[in-house]
Each structure stands twice: as C-alpha cells, then as structure tokens.
Amino acid sequence: MLPPRSGCQYGEMAQIRPYRGIEAGQRIAERRRRLLTAGLDLLGAAPTPGDLTVRAICAQSGLAARYFYENFADKDAFVSAVFDWVVADIAATTQAAVAAAPAREQTRAGMTNLVRTISDDARVGRLLFSDRLANPVVVRKRAESGALFALLSGQHAEAALHVTANERIKAASHFVVGGVAQTLSAWLAGDLDFTPEQLADQLGMLIDRLGDPALYRDP
Template identity: 80%
Template structure:
C-alpha cells in the first residue's frame, strides 16, 4: 500500500483536519453572519473557506451533512466549556457559572449566538438540530437536577428541565435581537436566578 507523503512537512491527516476546520469556520461565518444566505451553496462555502470543491466532498457528502456538522461542532465546544465551568464552581454557584459561560461565548462570537438562537435563521437542518440539542440538554438537565435534589426522575422534573432549556434559549434569542438591555454579566445573573428558583425541591413533591 502506498503512503501519502508529508507536504511541506505536514502529514496528510493533519492537512485533512485543517481543511475540515476551515470548512466548518466558513460554515459558521455564513450561517452566523449578519446577512443570512437565502440558499447555502457548496460554491459559497468553498469560496468562504478558500478551498476547492473536492475538499468539501472529501469531508461531507452534501450540504445538509455539512450544516449538521457545523452545528454539532459548535454545540460540542460550548457543552464542553460549560461543563468545565460548572464542575469547577461551588454547588451554589453552578447555575451562574453555566450561564456566564454560555452568555460569554455567544457575546464573544456573535456567529455562535446567531447559529444557536437567532429566530431569523430558518435553515431546516439548523431548526432540526436545535430541537434535537434542546431535547438532549433538557434530558441532561433533568438528570442533573434529580441527582442534585436527591429525587427520583418524574414528569415534574422533566417539565422543569424543558422549561429551563426552552426559557433560557428564548431569553438569549431576545437578548441577541436587542429586545433586552442587559450586559452579558447581568444577563447571566438573571438567567441563573431563574434557574435557581426552579431548583426548589418543593416544586417536585405532592
């Protein structure tokens, strides 16, 4: 079997990974940009990334797979950093740590905020991925809440988890749209306060 030689000292897997990163960055630029493209095309993606179309198809079978990969890439990063922030905070400050990390992330990179929360981005793959990630975060939030409150899983806990995830997402969307006049720090504190109210064990007992 022939081996792929390094090019300018860079091994083939590293070059492939770098091209994929450039394509994902281009997707985030386009999907999270100020001007939302009416139709995201492979040509536009390649032009934004500075790569030929063959490199797009080296990584993705079609546009839908590409858009899903961009979304998953962003979600994985924000989930990882938020979990790290929560794990390093005292129990009483974990809601604030989580919200502070999320708000800081979408404030520092408005493309991420638009991709995850903008009501104006109606790409069907993004809409589907938002629903999937919302359900997943609600499941994880419900499991965490049940463990923290020492309660068995129930529909009340599930309802609270969906309420927290959906409410936080809608509030972040409104903030990004300019409907809420909070600084990032103020928004994080306000969201954390709402979440902490839902952590009252009395809400889940008869």
C-alpha cells in the same frame, strides 16, 4: 528488482506521504476545520444568509470543492456538522465552568460561560438562537439539541436535588432549556437591555428558584 506498484497502491502511498512536513491526517483535519469555520461564518452572518451553496462554502474557506466532498456527503451533512461542532465546544466549556465553581455558584457559572460565548462571537449566537435563521437543518438540529440538553438538565437536577426521575423534573428541564433559548434569542434581537453579566445573573437566579425539591414531588 522490485515489481512496479499498481496505481491504487501508489495512490495510497501518495495520500499518506507528508507534505512540507505536515502529515496527511493533519492536513485533512485542518481542511475540515477551515470548512467548518467557513460554515459558521456564513450561517452566522448578518444579515442571515439565503440558500447555502457548496460554491460559497468553498470560496469562504479558500478550498476546492473536492475537499468539501472529502469531508461531507452534501450540504445538509455539512450544516449538521457545523452545528454539532459549535454545540460540542459550548457544552465542553460550560461543563468545565460548572465543575470548577462552588456548588452554590454553578448555575451562574454555566450561564456566564454561555452568555459570554455568544456575546464574544456573534456568529455562534445567531447560529444557535437567532429566530431569523430559518435553515431547515439548523431548525431540526436546534430541536434535537434542545431535547438532549433537557435530558441532561433533568439528570443533573435529579442528582443535585436527590429526587427520583419523574414527569415534574422532565417538565422543569424542558422549561429551563426552552426559556433560556428564548431569552437569549430576545437578547440577541435587542429586545432585552442587559449587559452580558446582568443577563447571566438573571438567568442564574431564575433557574436557581427551581431548585426546591418540593416542586418535583407529587402532592
């Protein structure tokens, strides 16, 4: 006769047992996805939300609070995860769009994907670029992602223009990232009367004008 299982062992077995044919890992991943989607719904809402609460997140996702804490230590960790989730998706689709385009059309392809994404999903645009969303974690994450994209933009320019890394490349990279973000923010606020296609074209042309290698060499 087998000895009785301890409570801990039984709990571990229960956690990994399939439920209605769905493995535990799949259920956890699905709950996390529902929570992240709820966060995007709330943070990207119009008008912009006030203080974000765990109660509101759980109500939006349709999940109990214990599932929130299964995935996130607190609200700040949650907001950070929502932001990273959205940025990772945009980065992946933009990179794919650029890689699939001919060299001369890569800038426009990247801008087209970015503009189309925030045009098709207003929540994403508000989360990443709206100046009316003042959540402190979002503000910090925007600054961090801006610095990262400036670094990546500089590395891309160095490779494409065959220019050694220097302060001029770095300055141009910050200029591009900051300028694109501010332009998208103004467009989302209604200050620019462009269609998505016109905006992508304009941004692409402006960035391409910075493709002169002479701009990055000391006189």
